[in-house]
Amino acid sequence: MFHKILIANRGEIAVRIIRACKELGIASVAVYSEADREAMHTRLADEAVCIGPPPGAQSYLSIPAIMAAAEITDAEAIHPGYGFLAENAEFAEIVIASGYTWIGPSSESMRTMGDKVAAKDKMKEAGVPLVPGSDGAVYEVEDAKKIAREAGFPVIIKASAGGGGRGMKVVHAEPALAGAFNMCQSEAGAAFGDDTVFIEKFLEEPRHIEVQVLGDTHGNIVHLFERECSMQRNNQKVLEEAPSPFVDEKTREKLCEAGVAAARAVDYVGAGTIEFLMNPDKSFYFIEMNTRIQVEHPVSEWITGVDLIEWQIRVAYGEELAFTQKDIKKKGHAIECRINAEHPFKFTPSPGTIELYHAPGGRSVRMDAAIYSGYSVPPFYDSMIGKVITHARDRQKCIRRMQRAIDELAIIGVTTNQELHRRLLANPAFQSGEFNIHFLERWLKEMNA
Numbered sequence: 001m002f003h004k005i006l007i008a009n010r011g012e013i014a015v016r017i018i019r020a021c022k023e024l025g026i027a028s029v030a031v032y033s034e035a036d037r038e039a040m041h042t043r044l045a046d047e048a049v050c051i052g053p054p055p056g057a058q059s060y061l062s063i064p065a066i067m068a069a070a071e072i073t074d075a076e077a078i079h080p081g082y083g084f085l086a087e088n089a090e091f092a093e094i095v096i097a098s099g100y101t102w103i104g105p106s107s108e109s110m111r112t113m114g115d116k117v118a119a120k121d122k123m124k125e126a127g128v129p130l131v132p133g134s135d136g137a138v139y140e141v142e143d144a145k146k147i148a149r150e151a152g153f154p155v156i157i158k159a160s161a162g163g164g165g166r167g168m169k170v171v172h173a174e175p176a177l178a179g180a181f182n183m184c185q186s187e188a189g190a191a192f193g194d195d196t197v198f199i200e201k202f203l204e205e206p207r208h209i210e211v212q213v214l215g216d217t218h219g220n221i222v223h224l225f226e227r228e229c230s231m232q233r234n235n236q237k238v239l240e241e242a243p244s245p246f247v248d249e250k251t252r253e254k255l256c257e258a259g260v261a262a263a264r265a266v267d268y269v270g271a272g273t274i275e276f277l278m279n280p281d282k283s284f285y286f287i288e289m290n291t292r293i294q295v296e297h298p299v300s301e302w303i304t305g306v307d308l309i310e311w312q313i314r315v316a317y318g319e320e321l322a323f324t325q326k327d328i329k330k331k332g333h334a335i336e337c338r339i340n341a342e343h344p345f346k347f348t349p350s351p352g353t354i355e356l357y358h359a360p361g362g363r364s365v366r367m368d369a370a371i372y373s374g375y376s377v378p379p380f381y382d383s384m385i386g387k388v389i390t391h392a393r394d395r396q397k398c399i400r401r402m403q404r405a406i407d408e409l410a411i412i413g414v415t416t417n418q419e420l421h422r423r424l425l426a427n428p429a430f431q432s433g434e435f436n437i438h439f440l441e442r443w444l445k446e447m448n449a
């Protein structure tokens with residue numbers, strides 16, 4: 001096994017990876033910005049190296065600073081976590097070219113899946129269902145019109161190089177198409193240095209459901225079932241659960257099979273997620289693959305018993321998966337609530353000093369966080385400071401357990417979104433499982449009205 005791993009990240013995911021390293025007997029190296037001198041990941045790792053000033057661009061996104069830290073600490077492998085450089089194929093290539101192991105998929109898999117047109121091409125070949133629309137890139141307005149008429153309005157124009165919810169435009173009727181098409185092209189060129197766009201039918205009331213996959217270097221790929229991630233605001237997930245309350249066994253089988261086929265098409269190694277949109281009639285379509293670990297991975301860990309970070313490390317070392325698909329059984333229900341340092345309804349960030357932190361505990365409650373009493377949440381990074389995860393034998397029991405965990409959680413000194421979770425968990429639509437990707441925003445609007 002590796003003797004030492006550098007974690008090129010911060011916050012709860014860095015802590016999660018350091019914990020996995022400790023359990024595997026691997027030494028861990030944290031990198032930290034000047035704003036994270038007192039951060040949990042800096043304190044928990046066996047070694048810690050300062051890599052620059054607070055802004056991400058000068059620290060957690062600085063490839064030279066991270067590579068220098070790997071060199072002076074004699075690390076063997078680099079785990080990128082999520083966000084920052086996790087989906088940067090060039091970083092993966094530099095890591096490998098410098099003689100370290102990249103804990104993630106090959107840079108080719110990352111490049112293909114990072115380019116939406118290339119990814120859809122691959123998925124088509126593999127027989128994974130795609131949202132109806134253009135066959136590849138669209139360059140001319142006249143072609144765009146023809147494709148949109150065939151698919152039927154509304155349509156969505158997307159930048160091939162887009163990501164994080166940026167570079168997309170919804171068009172409801174033909175008169176608006178030409179303007180939106182030209183604007184999407186020029187904005188994509190300016191924002192991503194690539195003005196390639198394509199067109200999809202805009203699905204009006206879908207759910208966001210994703211499949212967790214895990215592959216090794218011996219050609220084995222398994223899935224860990226699906227996650228329901230429709231509770232979103234501004235394309236940011238707020239609460240996730242597994243399994244999806246909407247997916248029946250027959251759909252689950254087809255969906256998870258499509259996830260594995262997608263991963264197989266790019267010879268995927270490591271942990272990855274295939275995102276789908278699912279219509280009310282349960283038809284589903286591939287939208288993208290995230291070639292990294294995801295924030296919401298604990299809900300899949302809990303229903304399957306598979307430690308995803310441990311297996312990311314093991315397969316990066318070359319180990320073969322110790323289980324096959326039929327060994328992976330799903331058990332019960334898991335929910336994750338993301339705890340953000342922000343106003344629960346206005347969503348304004350609330351950095352500052354946490355005067356008191358008390359984590360919930362008890363049966364089947366997991367807290368993945370990077371905070372402690374006296375810790376100052378810096379203003380430079382994402383507002384997510386932790387995640388509460390609960391498990392129970394069924395969804396209803398799991399919701400109750402989460403309600404009591406959220407009640408037990410005490411964070412004093414900074415404002416958090418705890419009250420949002422409290423109300424959401426009590427909401428009849430959430431409790432019945434009848435919601436889609438628009439639910440949260442519509443509900444928030446109603447509450448403000």
Ligand code: ADP
Nearest residue numbers: 131156162163164165166200201202203287288
């Ligand atoms: P990004 O890479 O920017 O996250 P995605 O392709 O994953 O882009 O899409 C982000 C979100 O945009 C989806 O979760 C969904 O809410 C919405 N979206 C994308 N494609 C469609 C579509 N064809 N119809 C309806 N909504 C869509």
